[in-house]
Amino acid sequence: MSDPRELYQAVILEHNKKPRNFGKLEPCTHHADGHNPLCGDQLQLTLNVEEGRIADIRFEGSGCAIDVASASLMTGAVKGKTLAEAEQMAGEFRALVRGELDAAAPHHLGKLTLFEGVRNLPVRVKCAVLPWATLSSALKGEAQASTE
Amino acid sequence: MVFQTPLDLERIRQDFPLLVTPFKGRPLHYLDSAVSGLMPQVAIDRVSRYTALEHTNVHRGVSTLSQEATDRFEEAREKVCAFINAPSTKEIIWTRGTTEAINLVAQSWGRANVQAGDEILLSAMEHHANIVPWQMLAQEKGATIKVIPMDDAGELVLDDLDTLITDRTKVLGLTHVSNALGTINPVKALVAKARTRGVVTVIDGAQAVPHLPVDVQDLGCDFYAFSGHKLSGPTGIGVLYGRKELLEAMPPWHGGGNMILSVTWEKTTYIGLPGKFEAGTPPIAAAIGLGAAIDYLRALGLDRIAAHDAHLLAYATERLSAIPGLRIIGTAKEKASVVSFVLDGIHAHDVGSILDHEGIVVRAGHHCAQPVMDRMKVPATTRASFTYFNDTSDVDALVAALLKVKEIFG
Numbered sequence: 001m002s003d004p005r006e007l008y009q010a011v012i013l014e015h016n017k018k019p020r021n022f023g024k025l026e027p028c029t030h031h032a033d034g035h036n037p038l039c040g041d042q043l044q045l046t047l048n049v050e051e052g053r054i055a056d057i058r059f060e061g062s063g064c065a066i067d068v069a070s071a072s073l074m075t076g077a078v079k080g081k082t083l084a085e086a087e088q089m090a091g092e093f094r095a096l097v098r099g100e101l102d103a104a105a106p107h108h109l110g111k112l113t114l115f116e117g118v119r120n121l122p123v124r125v126k127c128a129v130l131p132w133a134t135l136s137s138a139l140k141g142e143a144q145a146s147t148e
Numbered sequence: 149m150v151f152q153t154p155l156d157l158e159r160i161r162q163d164f165p166l167l168v169t170p171f172k173g174r175p176l177h178y179l180d181s182a183v184s185g186l187m188p189q190v191a192i193d194r195v196s197r198y199t200a201l202e203h204t205n206v207h208r209g210v211s212t213l214s215q216e217a218t219d220r221f222e223e224a225r226e227k228v229c230a231f232i233n234a235p236s237t238k239e240i241i242w243t244r245g246t247t248e249a250i251n252l253v254a255q256s257w258g259r260a261n262v263q264a265g266d267e268i269l270l271s272a273m274e275h276h277a278n279i280v281p282w283q284m285l286a287q288e289k290g291a292t293i294k295v296i297p298m299d300d301a302g303e304l305v306l307d308d309l310d311t312l313i314t315d316r317t318k319v320l321g322l323t324h325v326s327n328a329l330g331t332i333n334p335v336k337a338l339v340a341k342a343r344t345r346g347v348v349t350v351i352d353g354a355q356a357v358p359h360l361p362v363d364v365q366d367l368g369c370d371f372y373a374f375s376g377h378k379l380s381g382p383t384g385i386g387v388l389y390g391r392k393e394l395l396e397a398m399p400p401w402h403g404g405g406n407m408i409l410s411v412t413w414e415k416t417t418y419i420g421l422p423g424k425f426e427a428g429t430p431p432i433a434a435a436i437g438l439g440a441a442i443d444y445l446r447a448l449g450l451d452r453i454a455a456h457d458a459h460l461l462a463y464a465t466e467r468l469s470a471i472p473g474l475r476i477i478g479t480a481k482e483k484a485s486v487v488s489f490v491l492d493g494i495h496a497h498d499v500g501s502i503l504d505h506e507g508i509v510v511r512a513g514h515h516c517a518q519p520v521m522d523r524m525k526v527p528a529t530t531r532a533s534f535t536y537f538n539d540t541s542d543v544d545a546l547v548a549a550l551l552k553v554k555e556i557f558g
Binding site: 004005007008041063 | 493494495496501502505512514518521527528556558
């Protein structure tokens with residue numbers, strides 16, 4: 001693998017230490033629990049969707065730095081986005097961490113490209129993807145998401 | 149502290165190709181024998197030789213080849229029998245591993261003997277392999293699972309044992325050595341207590357056999373299960389020791405070839421022990437490889453291995469404890485050479501990924517023991533396990549890498 005510092009950059013470490021949008025929305029319009037059975041990472045996502053847009057989103061749970069930073073940055077990135085835009089970003093993010101994103105084509109990930117280093121750590125891809133998988137489940141009305 | 153070992157480590161390390169061959173261009177520090185042991189060259193060669201020159205199916209036909217394959221296969225059973233001092237090879241059942249061995253007991257003995265309202269007693273430090281088969285049985289039968297608690301050090305709390313064991317308790321499932329914490333449990337005393345109450349004992353020995361001389365007659369247990377691959381042998385082979393009178397009374401579990409005396413459309417009869425529990429073609433090469441691994445360990449000396457492990461555990465505990473923010477999870481007085489730990493504010497998987505980059509192989513996660521993690525109030529730990537080919541340089545490399553983890557995480 002490449003140097004772990006490529007992945008554990010300052011922004012990721014900072015979001016791990018001080019996650020944004022941490023907590024629970026009550027009431028909420030959408031929610032899902034994400035679970036990574038390999039490592040036991042857990043994530044509870046609550047959202048309020050208004051007129052087809054994610055008006056607010058929060059997460060709770062415990063996980064590694066990659067998982068927590070991914071959830072923190074994801075919640076910030078999708079807030080205010082339409083459901084279609086959020087799904088589009090989820091697909092782009094999956095492609096990014098699997099090393100399958102076409103760098104030449106336009107995408108909507110912005111600073112989420114920080115997670116590019118995960119592609120060099122195949123066993124950690126699921127950690128980065130868990131928040132996004134949970135988001136997709138919540139938007140589809142499924143209560144449970146798993147990276148398996 | 150001065151490190152002493154009765155083993156010739158320099159020579160021993162030459163027996164393990166992975167330890168003397170660069171892995172992706174660098175030497176590896178293999179501190180993961182509790183996940184799976186490395187096989188010494190003699191065991192690898194034994195598997196190869198059998199596969200290349202001696203192989204056909206066992207217990208079949210009249211060919212010399214088949215007879216000799218059967219002899220080698222049964223010799224491996226004799227080696228296992230002697231290794232754990234079982235009274236008879238009839239009491240040594242080959243399985244795929246510890247998990248299958250425990251499932252065999254739960255499905256065969258358990259389904260015949262556990263009824264609605266009965267109780268299954270397990271310890272708080274069981275591996276999922278000694279929990280889930282019993283949960284499946286309890287659900288099927290309407291039985292209840294009770295748990296012997298443990299304290300913050302990872303030692304079983306036995307004060308209430310007399311009330312935990314009731315007239316409805318049918319079985320005690322207990323790990324000999326905790327895979328997640330390293331605790332060595334007082335199996336002999338607990339088995340004796342269970343026996344006076346008529347409770348059948350099932351001991352998970354997967355983590356014990358690599359570290360301690362095990363004598364099933366001295367322990368007095370009814371069943372003892374372990375895996376070949378944690379004992380420097382191949383994967384896909386494991387052992388269930390069971391007391392003959394119990395095994396004989398148990399119905400078969402898997403049906404098929406090898407385990408039958410005669411089959412007609414009307415009625416099938418079964419052969420005796422151990423074949424009754426060995427339907428189908430067994431992992432012959434793996435069994436013979438395990439026999440070779442046991443020979444290797446006995447030549448090194450089980451007592452010398454235990455002494456080496458104890459010294460290295462003491463050294464590792466001292467060095468790791470000195471790292472600020474590092475907390476060892478599992479501080480029982482009696483421990484095998486397994487050190488689980490957490491670093492303040494840093495998840496075990498992040499620790500594991502950075503150690504991996506430094507060429508240090510450890511386990512990071514819940515160790516298939518989620519109830520243990522819950523009890524210790526940690527989501528996961530990093531676990532370094534030490535065996536007879538590890539030395540202080542492995543510990544020193546681990547410590548240096550952990551300091552790097554702390555530096556990255558700030």
